[in-house]
Amino acid sequence: MRPVLVAIQGDEPKSQAQIRDIVASALNVSDEDRQVMLPSGNQAIFANRVAWAITHMAQAELILRPERGRYVLSERGKSVLQEHPERVDLKVLQQFPEYQDFRTRKSEKNAEKPVTLVSDELSPSEAVGALRPQSWRIPWVRRSSGCTVRGRDTNGASHDHHHRDRRVPAARRGRRGL
Secondary structure, eight states, rough: OOHHHHHHHHSEEHHHHHHHHHHHHHTOHHHHHOOOOTSSSSSHHHHHHHHHHHHHHHHSSSEEETTTTEEEEEEEEEEEEEEEOOOOOOOHTTSHHHHHHHHHHHHHHHHHSSOOOTTTTTHHHHHHHSSGGGGGOEEEEEEETTEEEEOOOOOOOOOEEEGGGGTTTTTHHHHHHH
């Protein structure tokens, strides 16, 4: 996290993109390495790690957000840089009560989530079905030209529609007799 703090130094607020560029340059991260994606494929790992470092340090009030998407170093951040010349990690952040509150809020949110138990007597597919809300259970009926979805909408009205209708443009549907 220290390279992110160093990147934010100065009086001018910096964007995440600017911070990422400074950190990548300081750590000699290649453009190729910066493009490696998370397993989800939604974000680059490097960008994700920098964003999380910013989030955690902002919660410890080492970083201030004077405006949306812009970051500056707080007085606390400046003193942490001086007191920890080698490394800034979660242990360093843990000394601040604001960060402790953040971690407590986060763990309380996770603790509030209900746990659903499924009987050992069910097959795996029945167990998965038992975990999903009733409104999500939609039987699929195979037909030679595609499949039809049968179920209920959010108001409880039953409906059937041909699944292929969503994928085939209206102009082509008429020619194919769909």
